[in-house]
Amino acid sequence: MIPYLYSLAVGAATEDTSIVEPLYYDYPTRTEAYANKNQYLFGTQLMVIPVTSPCDKSTRLSQTRGWLPPGRWVDIFSGVVYDGDRTITIYRSLDDYPVFAREGSIIPLDGKEGSEIANGAGIPEHVEIVLVVGANGSFDLVEDDGTGAGIEDVALSTTPIRYDQSTGSLTIGASTNPLMRERSWSVRLISHAPNDVSLQVDSLESVPNPKVEGDRIWLGTFSTSSTVTLTLSSDPVLDITEPLPLIFRLLQQAQIGTDLKGDLWKAIEQFGKVPIGIVISRLNAVGAEGQMRAAIEELLLADYRSSRV
Numbered sequence: 001m002i003p004y005l006y007s008l009a010v011g012a013a014t015e016d017t018s019i020v021e022p023l024y025y026d027y028p029t030r031t032e033a034y035a036n037k038n039q040y041l042f043g044t045q046l047m048v049i050p051v052t053s054p055c056d057k058s059t060r061l062s063q064t065r066g067w068l069p070p071g072r073w074v075d076i077f078s079g080v081v082y083d084g085d086r087t088i089t090i091y092r093s094l095d096d097y098p099v100f101a102r103e104g105s106i107i108p109l110d111g112k113e114g115s116e117i118a119n120g121a122g123i124p125e126h127v128e129i130v131l132v133v134g135a136n137g138s139f140d141l142v143e144d145d146g147t148g149a150g151i152e153d154v155a156l157s158t159t160p161i162r163y164d165q166s167t168g169s170l171t172i173g174a175s176t177n178p179l180m181r182e183r184s185w186s187v188r189l190i191s192h193a194p195n196d197v198s199l200q201v202d203s204l205e206s207v208p209n210p211k212v213e214g215d216r217i218w219l220g221t222f223s224t225s226s227t228v229t230l231t232l233s234s235d236p237v238l239d240i241t242e243p244l245p246l247i248f249r250l251l252q253q254a255q256i257g258t259d260l261k262g263d264l265w266k267a268i269e270q271f272g273k274v275p276i277g278i279v280i281s282r283l284n285a286v287g288a289e290g291q292m293r294a295a296i297e298e299l300l301l302a303d304y305r306s307s308r309v
Helices: 002-015 031-035 243-253 258-268 276-286 290-300
Strands: 020-022 040-042 046-048 062-068 072-075 081-083 086-092 099-102 106-110 126-131 137-143 157-164 169-172 182-189 198-201 211-213 216-223 228-231
Touching (some): 002 106
Parallel strands (some): 126 182
Antiparallel strands (some): 046 099, 169 228
């Protein structure tokens, strides 16, 4: 995350901001921002709801509570989309952690993976942009060559990254004071499956279409003085996450009786076919422990679009 973190650090040094800030900095008029004291904004693009409670023995999940500000949010690890403007209880295993990005978020990362990752903080030759579609977004990638004792001595390089929701276009602008001649770029879309994509570099009319692999789009290697524009479909939206497969996995891992698992599944298996109120009433009638039931409800009620009949 060094490209993201260093850009934020420069903002902290030049604009008197902090990388970690409480919610009420951005939402000073909302009482929920003051009530959820452990929750914090992690830079300009991410929000974290820490988990501080032990795992429940039956669900094998930890519980935490947080507030999702207005807008639509996505858990960057699970890909589950959540409606905002509400306080929710969240359940996570030891392998998960609730980190949310709002529509329009742009998060630049070092493109290295696996064994390529090593100690040190070299200038990345490959940058991967994590993009959450659904709203306009912007981020300035800021870097330096490692020289200079203070911020006033550093010759900063800035690469503007802009996303236009109406056209579905992500534009990587030319770098000011570039630190390398060329750089490779890729884009990872969270909760959005790319369909027909195209690429434009400067004013060139003939550019090969980028390579699409699942949620990742490989743009290629380009001069740092070029402007590169990736175009998705017009006005793209976050995909609707189907909750039943996630709930099935939750039930598989739960330490509860097989008959109870079957009853819980039977109560919710018609989700999306009958009104959500009927599904919830059937779930409540099963008589499962509160945390087991609540963990299922979290997924059923995450995104109202998935429950529409």
